[in-house]
Amino acid sequence: MAVYNYFRFHVPQLDVAEDLTAETFLKVVRAADRFDPVRGSSKAWILTVARNVLADWRRRARLRQYVTLGTMHDLVYEAPSPEERLLREEEVGRLLDAVTTLADADRELIGLRYGSGLDTSEVAQILGISEGSVRTRLWRVLGRLRGALAHE
Amino acid sequence: MNEEELDQALRGISFRPRSTLGPEVLGRLRRGELSRGAVPPRRRHPILGALAAGLVLAGAVALTLQGTRSVEVDRCCYDLDGGGRADDGVLIHAERDARVHRLRVYEDLDRSGDYSAADLIRLDRRGEPSIQGPPGQDLVTIERCCLDFDGGGPEDDGLLVIGVPPDRVVMAAIYEAPHRTLR
Numbered sequence: 001m002a003v004y005n006y007f008r009f010h011v012p013q014l015d016v017a018e019d020l021t022a023e024t025f026l027k028v029v030r031a032a033d034r035f036d037p038v039r040g041s042s043k044a045w046i047l048t049v050a051r052n053v054l055a056d057w058r059r060r061a062r063l064r065q066y067v068t069l070g071t072m073h074d075l076v077y078e079a080p081s082p083e084e085r086l087l088r089e090e091e092v093g094r095l096l097d098a099v100t101t102l103a104d105a106d107r108e109l110i111g112l113r114y115g116s117g118l119d120t121s122e123v124a125q126i127l128g129i130s131e132g133s134v135r136t137r138l139w140r141v142l143g144r145l146r147g148a149l150a151h152e
Numbered sequence: 153m154n155e156e157e158l159d160q161a162l163r164g165i166s167f168r169p170r171s172t173l174g175p176e177v178l179g180r181l182r183r184g185e186l187s188r189g190a191v192p193p194r195r196r197h198p199i200l201g202a203l204a205a206g207l208v209l210a211g212a213v214a215l216t217l218q219g220t221r222s223v224e225v226d227r228c229c230y231d232l233d234g235g236g237r238a239d240d241g242v243l244i245h246a247e248r249d250a251r252v253h254r255l256r257v258y259e260d261l262d263r264s265g266d267y268s269a270a271d272l273i274r275l276d277r278r279g280e281p282s283i284q285g286p287p288g289q290d291l292v293t294i295e296r297c298c299l300d301f302d303g304g305g306p307e308d309d310g311l312l313v314i315g316v317p318p319d320r321v322v323m324a325a326i327y328e329a330p331h332r333t334l335r
Contacts, residue, residue, distance in 0.1 A: 005166060022173065029181065082295065095161060095165070142155040
């Protein structure tokens with residue numbers, strides 16, 4: 001779930017997110033010998049592999065805008081009615097649209113923290129910065145995201 | 153929305169991959185994609201093995217429980233275009249209880265009680281639900297629940313149609329009543 005959610009924060013098409021998730025697990029199994037538990041958790045290592053898979057994909061494909069309707073079958077949301085489900089999908093689509101307007105580094109931070117659900121120490125480990133820096137940068141990124149949403 | 157509210161909103165977003173993804177990865181491994189990489193596997197780490205096995209097992213169980221046989225479901229007759237007469241039907245090609253391949257809303261012109269070549273197609277959709285043509289104003293939402301629209305067996309599916317009366321249909325989708333996910 002963490003890997004798939006990480007990709008869904010970056011990639012609008014769910015079939016692409018599925019492909020990238022599969023590719024990540026294939027690479028993880030192939031490179032299992034390289035995992036060193038002393039250097040960090042297995043979750044953080046798998047997300048590092050996922051980052052590389054995403055970077056490869058970005059080199060091959062141009063990022064497209066979210067089309068909210070019908071592209072979020074995989075959104076976890078127990079809606080009381082289909083209309084409310086549709087509204088929720090639009091709300092999430094608008095938020096993720098705004099994320100795609102951010103700089104690469106900002107998007108990466110959002111994807112790791114909220115997509116993968118990693119805590120700040122794990123994000124810090126992956127990015128090679130301190131936990132304090134993660135928190136500070138995250139707060140600034142949220143400010144920029146707020147600005148992006150306001151300008152829509 | 154301030155930063156704290158944005159933080160909460162982003163935390164609340166979660167996606168769930170389709171249940172068949174795990175078996176698909178297993179299939180790719182079995183087909184030998186494992187050996188494609190530069191480093192051949194000498195031994196697998198137990199944590200990673202457990203992770204991969206978990207992913208595969210969850211998918212396989214869900215696949216077994218769900219089944220994926222294609223079905224065609226024809227339901228008639230309701231007022232789906234807002235015209236005021238219960239003379240419309242819906243023809244659905246789907247994987248049983250799962251993905252919709254094709255969905256057609258038709259007007260049962262020949263009063264046969266199901267779809268036939270003489271009927272008028274109001275909407276023909278493949279793949280994901282989407283708005284067809286300019287949505288315009290005075291959109292009306294029509295909902296029919298609960299019937300078996302996807303061949304799954306239980307009458308637990310709903311049909312959602314958005315149109316402009318009396319004869320335009322711009323979007324149609326079905327959903328499983330407990331989850332409300334349009335498909």
